[in-house]
Every structure is written in C-alpha cells, then in structure tokens.
Amino acid sequence: MTAVVYSLLATVAAYLLGSLSFAVIVTRVMGLSDPRTYGSKNPGATNVLRSGSKAAAIITLVLDALKGWLPVALVAWWGKPYGLGEGTVALVGLAAFLGHLWPVFFRFEGGKGVATALGVLLGISVWLGLATAATWLIIAFFFRYSSLASLVAAAFAPVYYLLVDGVAWNAETPIAAAIVVMALLLAWRHRENIGRLVQGKESRLGSKKAAAAKDGSKPAK
Numbered sequence: 001m002t003a004v005v006y007s008l009l010a011t012v013a014a015y016l017l018g019s020l021s022f023a024v025i026v027t028r029v030m031g032l033s034d035p036r037t038y039g040s041k042n043p044g045a046t047n048v049l050r051s052g053s054k055a056a057a058i059i060t061l062v063l064d065a066l067k068g069w070l071p072v073a074l075v076a077w078w079g080k081p082y083g084l085g086e087g088t089v090a091l092v093g094l095a096a097f098l099g100h101l102w103p104v105f106f107r108f109e110g111g112k113g114v115a116t117a118l119g120v121l122l123g124i125s126v127w128l129g130l131a132t133a134a135t136w137l138i139i140a141f142f143f144r145y146s147s148l149a150s151l152v153a154a155a156f157a158p159v160y161y162l163l164v165d166g167v168a169w170n171a172e173t174p175i176a177a178a179i180v181v182m183a184l185l186l187a188w189r190h191r192e193n194i195g196r197l198v199q200g201k202e203s204r205l206g207s208k209k210a211a212a213a214k215d216g217s218k219p220a221k
Contacts, residue, residue, distance in 0.1 A: 007083075013071065017067045023048050035047045045061035064119070068115070069119035072093045089124065091178070155183060
C-alpha cells in the first residue's frame with residue numbers, strides 16, 4: 001500500500017513539474033512577448049525562436065526537456081527502495097508529458113510536447129533519447145519541416161524501444177505503452193501541421209530568414 005502512495009505522489013509531482021510552461025516563464029523573465037500571442041501561438045521552443053531570441057529558445061528547449069527527464073531519472077535511480085519500478089517510471093514520464101500539454105498553472109493551455117517527450121526518453125535510456133533526437137535531426141535536415149521531423153521521430157521512438165530490446169535495454173510493457181501514448185498524443189497535437197503538410201502549406205525551417213535575405217531586409221522579431 002505504501003508503494004502505491006509513493007507512486008501516486010511521484011506521478012502528481014511529475015505532472016506539476018510538467019505544468020511549468022517554460023516558454024511562457026522564460027519569455028516573461030527575459031522581457032519578451034508571450035509566445036501564445038504570435039506565430040503558431042504554441043508555448044514551445046520553436047515558437048519562442050520566432051521572437052528573435054535564440055537564447056530564449058535554447059533555454060526553453062533545455063528546460064522543457066529537463067522537466068521530462070528529471071522525474072523519470074529520479075524514479076529510475078532511487079525508486080526501488082520505495083517499491084517504485086517500471087510502472088512508476090512509465091507513469092511519471094507520461095504525467096510530465098501530460099503536464100506540458102495541459103498545464104494546470106496555465107489554464108491547461110500547453111505546447112505540443114516534443115522537447116518534454118525527448119526528455120522522458122532520455123530518462124528511460126540515453127541511447128533511446130539520442131536515437132530519437134538523431135531521427136529528428138535527419139528528417140529536419142533533409143526535408144526542412146520541424147513538424148514532420150517531430151512526427152517521424154515520435155513514430156520511431158516506440159519502434160526503437162521494442163526493436164533494441166535485450167541489447168541496449170530490457171523493454172518493459174508499461175514503458176512501451178507510455179511511449180506509444182506519447183507518440184499518439186504528439187501526433188494529435190500536430191494535427192493542424194499535418195493538414196498543412198498535406199496541403200503543402202507548412203512553413204519550412206529557415207523559410208523566414210530566406211525570404212528576408214531575398215528581400216534584403218531583416219527578419220521580423
């Protein structure tokens with residue numbers, strides 16, 4: 001019974017940590033516009049980059065990933081003496097991700113969860129996180145679509161986890177289920193991007209800079 005209580009407390013704590021919308025917090029601290037008021041209106045690192053501040057975008061990316069990684073890593077490292085196993089690892093990872101999508105501190109209006117999902121995967125296994133990040137980079141490099149890279153990376157994450165079972169890690173059913181759920185939710189949060197990709201209207205990475213260079217003007221901040 002005690003283990004159940006500890007697991008519940010860890011899950012709630014992970015959700016509350018995930019509910020810290022660092023895109024909003026960082027831009028406020030740095031005196032920038034609220035990312036929910038411009039661009040895609042998504043409180044995430046990619047939209048923060050549209051503010052013109054690379055530093056703010058990088059800090060947001062790191063902190064969003066950190067809040068996914070931290071609860072998973074803490075349970076994995078120190079949870080066993082309290083009866084917390086793979087099931088709790090899956091729960092806290094999913095809770096942190098859900099907190100980012102629907103943050104209780106920000107009227108349940110959150111981001112798409114790419115960085116936080118990556119943090120969760122890094123917490124489960126550094127190699128799993130790196131493989132997923134590499135997939136994102138490859139797709140983004142060749143196709144120049146951030147949304148497409150995120151969708152493909154999300155789809156491959158559970159494949160990597162199950163495919164390398166017994167080699168780099170031992171796959172556990174609760175964790176595999178959590179990764180699948182995150183992938184599905186991430187795809188759902190990108191439904192508008194999917195529509196634009198199908199219609200050929202999705203913005204490419206660097207497109208604004210290219211347009212500004214062509215016009216001989218600076219990109220808007």
